[in-house]
Amino acid sequence: MKALVFAAGLGERMRPLTDHTPKPLLEAGGKPLIAWHLEKLAALGVREVVVNTSWLADRFPERLGDGAAWGLRLHYSHEGPTPLETGGGILHALPLLGEDPFLAVNGDIWTDYDFGRLPREPAGDAHLVLVDNPRHHPQGDFVLDTEGRVHADGGARLTFSGIGVYRPSLLLGWRQTVDRDPGDPPRFRLAPLLRAAMARGAASGEHHRGRWTDVGTPERLQALDRQLRAG
Numbered sequence: 251m252k253a254l255v256f257a258a259g260l261g262e263r264m265r266p267l268t269d270h271t272p273k274p275l276l277e278a279g280g281k282p283l284i285a286w287h288l289e290k291l292a293a294l295g296v297r298e299v300v301v302n303t304s305w306l307a308d309r310f311p312e313r314l315g316d317g318a319a320w321g322l323r324l325h326y327s328h329e330g331p332t333p334l335e336t337g338g339g340i341l342h343a344l345p346l347l348g349e350d351p352f353l354a355v356n357g358d359i360w361t362d363y364d365f366g367r368l369p370r371e372p373a374g375d376a377h378l379v380l381v382d383n384p385r386h387h388p389q390g391d392f393v394l395d396t397e398g399r400v401h402a403d404g405g406a407r408l409t410f411s412g413i414g415v416y417r418p419s420l421l422l423g424w425r426q427t428v429d430r431d432p433g434d435p436p437r438f439r440l441a442p443l444l445r446a447a448m449a450r451g452a453a454s455g456e457h458h459r460g461r462w463t464d465v466g467t468p469e470r471l472q473a474l475d476r477q478l479r480a481g
Contacts, residue, residue, distance in 0.1 A: 251370055252347050253296050254340065255287055256412070257357035258304035258333040263466055272306045274357030275313055276471060279478025282313065283465060284357045285320075292320045294365045296353065300325045300346045304333040329435070336440035338432065341421055349418055356412030360474055361462040368415050374452030375420040376400075376444055380408035381462045392448070392455070400455040402445045411462055420447060 261268030267276055274284035284301070291299055299322050303310050307328050317324035327343040334342055340354070351372060353365065361381075369377055378400055383390045390407025392400050420443055427446045428438040447453040463474050 251294075251296055251351065251353055252298045252300065253291050253353040253355070254300045254302065254327075254343055254347060255284060255355055255357045256302060256336060256339060257284060257310065258302045258329050258339055259358065260305045260333065261358075264468060264471070267468055267471070268305070270306070272303075272309055273465070275309055276465070278360060278465070278471060278475045283360060284314070286360055287355055287357065288314070288317070288320045288322060290365050291353070292322055296322070298323045298325065300327050300343045301357070302327040302329060302334075302339045302343055304329045304331065332437065334435060334437045337421075337424065337428065337438040337443055338436045340416070340440065341424065341436055344418055344421065347418070351415050351417050353415050354413075356464075358465050359412045359463060360465060360478075361411065361413070361458070362460045363411070363413060363458045363462065365413075367456070368413075369454075370415075372415050372417065373454050375417045375447045376453045377415045378444070378453065378455040379411040379413040379458050380455050381411045381458050383407070383409045384462075384464060386466070387464075392444075394455050394457055398454050398456065399451065400444075400448055400453040402448050408457060411458060412464070420444075 257274040261273035264273050275282045303326055325346045380394055387409050391410040393405040393407055394400055427442050429442050432438045465471050
């Protein structure tokens, strides 16, 4: 299985920390956020990881190199000066990801979730890891039923963690599914495609009840750093 780490965001809410450092390269617990993911992916047996880049893209190979430090082979999917969002980012990276299911994770989260629990072959087009709603996102995103299917609505919502396994077929018909003109190169969110998969019963999921942080502000980064250093 290959993996994709979303790392192309502008990090606007993290300024001034991200004026010269992309958010996934900010440190918590003595190492860059993205390094926590790379370690877990390597331990899982993943050997090829695609990192999508845009803002301060040259900082990634400067800091991470070719991935050899983790026993990985890194590929950089550069999206240009404007990030292509999650859906466009996957579409742009598909030539590097291939035709098999792949693991994808947001580069600006931290979690103790065990990637080894993810299915190598999801039952449908997507398998999502959901978490309890954090204070800054109380409304949640999606509903997980008792049989492990994920729905856009119909019950109490959980928050999408930014961790999932996707089949490339999730992107089939993307142009008819996205909610606006995607432009050229295509720039669009993943959420409409996930909702379409849910509508056809092709999205499964699980509820992670452990530790998870969306590092969206300098304050959350500082809090995470203190937690990790405290053990």
